[in-house]
Amino acid sequence: MQSIDDKRFFDRLSGLIGGNAAAALSAMKEDASVSVRLNPSKPVPSRLPILKDSERVPWSEYGYILSERPVFTLHPLFHAGVYYVQDSSAMFVGWLFREALKHFDLSRPLRVLDLCAAPGGKTTDLAASLRAACGDSFLLVSNEVMRQRASVLSDNVALWGDPNVVVCSQDPKAFSNLEGFFDIILADVPCSGEGMFRKDPKAVEDWSEELVELCSQRQRRILADVWPALRKGGMLVYSTCTFEDAENDSNLEWAATELGGDIVPPENPFGIRTTRCGHLLVPGEVPGEGQWAGCLVKTSGEEKEVLLSNSASMEMIKRLRPLRLGVSKGEFKGKDFVPDPDWALSISYERGSYPEVELDKQTALRFLHRDSISLPEAPLGYILVTYRSIALGFVKNIGRRCNNLHPQSRRIRMDI
Known part of the structure; x- marks a missing residue:
């Protein structure tokens, strides 16, 4: 596609989000907002200068929308992991994850997989949420199949500083051997990228109806491959940065029917639009980019818990040849x-x-x-x-x- 003014895309967007399509398209031509999320484990003695005149992100306790974009490279605390630069809409997935945490017994260690994790925004958000809810009693496996992107992920995890995060670079299929191991899996899957058009000109260039169908089928393969690793009663948090029903609601409905699960009805206090199975953040309606997210509770499989000591859990994870496992002194x-x-x-x-x-x-x-x-x-x-x-x-x-x-x-x- 040559530009977002392509009539095919506008017609498709109108069918997906209705009368707000023109406003959304107009917003997607404006400069993107810039937001950061603070690291609660690395508080600084006084307010960061970059937060001057900033606005709070409603769904993130530590999220701020900045009044202007600074040169982050010239901020030493950026390199120290005091904050992470993340789109405010992407932070909504963190809010949904925290809602999912409310369904679990937090008196025992939780095991969580961030399946498509690079560059690390959602992983660092999950790590902060888990540490706040569980103390030191959790394991977060952060995975990225592309090795070069996994290296970036590993660096960002190092800056964030949580030793309970393990970084892997595996195909989703590799996790199927860890049957029933994870309590929660976040799958922020590769998608057609419509929600990122104003940040990524290449996403505009690559977009087509055929790409949407290709992404939908790839997302189903990813979910099917990793499904055995989620325990019965565990939760899937599924998200994309596209508006496409075929990649969003239809895929979560497919997972519920074909893989075995109950969709968690969408509800939230922020006035964000809901779809059949999830939440849709649309540029112009929110300050950030496009994002969709929904939840599913796994109902298939045997009713059993995989109770392992921390050392036994680590032995299982070592089979995945992690790039980062704890912190070396x-x-x-x-x-x-x-x-x-x-x-x-x-x-x-x-x-x-x-x-x-x-x-x-x-x-x-x-x-x-x-x-x-x-x-x-x-x-x-x-x-x-x-x-x-x-x-x-x-x-x-x-x-x-x-x-x-x-x-x-x-x-x-x-x-x-």
Whole structure:
């Protein structure tokens, strides 16, 4: 499709959302809003400057719609996992997940799978929700089938800092061997992408009626492949960023009929439009992009719970060859114990384990750029460097300069 003004698309959109199609199309031609979600495990001493004149996201306690788009790369706390840049509509899936949590006994460890997780927005939202509801008693497996995207996901999980998140790169079919293992599965499936048209020109270019049908069938395969891994009585949270009935309600109805489940009737207090099986967020009606989400309770299969110790759960997950499993404190290189950069970012890091030095903003950016910095007043050896009391990473002070342990893959590449 050449542009969103294509009459075929407008006619199709009109059939899907009715009389608001013209307003939605107009909104999709405007600049996208910018929003962030704060990390409740990494509170800062005072309000972030980027939140000036911001608006709260109604369905996210930690979500804010910014008044303007800053250069996030030049914000040290962005690199420390203090907040995640995420569309406000995508945060609604987090709200739906928290509603799903209310149906479970939280006195035992919950096991959750985020099936199509890159780049990590929904995973970090789920991790925060699980930690608030369950404390340390949960396991979140975050999966992305495309290896390059899985690496980005792994980095974002590291920045967020929750050690209970495991990152994998597997086809959905691989999880079928974990029969009845998960209490909740979030499937934010690949789709025709209509809701992202103003953010992604390529989505406009790629769109066609044939793509919608192709995506619908692929989504059904994904659900069928992963279905055995969801326990009976467990919940599927299913979401897309398209308006298409064939990819949304019809697919959830197909899953209920063919795989065995009861659809959770949609309801919410935010005035968001509902469809037969879920919630539809439409640009122009909400500040963010297009999003659809609904829930299903699994009714098929045997009535059994897979009760495993944490160590047994980890052994099962190891079969998936995870890219990230917990947080390493570091490793010995000869007689020298070198702390892992991800340990500094983890909420499991015990402050005081190493001497700390607070950096000003420019020095913090130089550290994140992987420049050599000098800390003449600091003790020799490994130092935790911080900005606004939030950990950024480690350096090794060798006197006249410091060896920078910030990962090469995460360094700031722009001029600072």
